[in-house]
Amino acid sequence: MGYCAVLKCNREATMPYAFWPVCAQHYNELDGGAEYRSQGSEQSATGVASPTLLMGESLRDLNEYTVVEPPTTLEHDMHYPEGALLRLRVKQVGGKETDMTLILPDKALTNLAALLSRHRPKPD
Numbered sequence: 547m548g549y550c551a552v553l554k555c556n557r558e559a560t561m562p563y564a565f566w567p568v569c570a571q572h573y574n575e576l577d578g579g580a581e582y583r584s585q586g587s588e589q590s591a592t593g594v595a596s597p598t599l600l601m602g603e604s605l606r607d608l609n610e611y612t613v614v615e616p617p618t619t620l621e622h623d624m625h626y627p628e629g630a631l632l633r634l635r636v637k638q639v640g641g642k643e644t645d646m647t648l649i650l651p652d653k654a655l656t657n658l659a660a661l662l663s664r665h666r667p668k669p670d
């Protein structure tokens with residue numbers, strides 16, 4: 547069956563999980579609901595590499611965050627002359643929830659507002 551499809555795992559794959567051959571440990575983690583993201587096949591010098599799964603550290607290395615609480619306010623604080631403050635509750639993909647604050651200079655805020663208004667989901 548070859549090697550486990552999880553990136554950086556060198557163990558022998560022993561069973562399939564959906565489309566991917568994985569080792570017993572990763573099978574158990576996936577079966578238990580562990581987060582993962584599939585990475586499409588990539589061209590390599592030797593041809594098309596097998597799709598891989600990102601889990602744990604590899605997933606966190608993506609440095610991606612999901613906004614978990616819709617923001618409701620934009621703060622202006624004299625101690626932040628750089629711009630308006632957008633406080634966000636986010637969850638790192640493959641990681642934990644945390645708070646982060648985006649400091650938005652006027653130009654960034656203008657562009658972001660225009661961008662978001664163009665891509666606003668249609669109301670139900």
Ligand SMILES: [Zn+2]
Binds near residue numbers: 552555557568570572
């Ligand atoms: Zn594995």
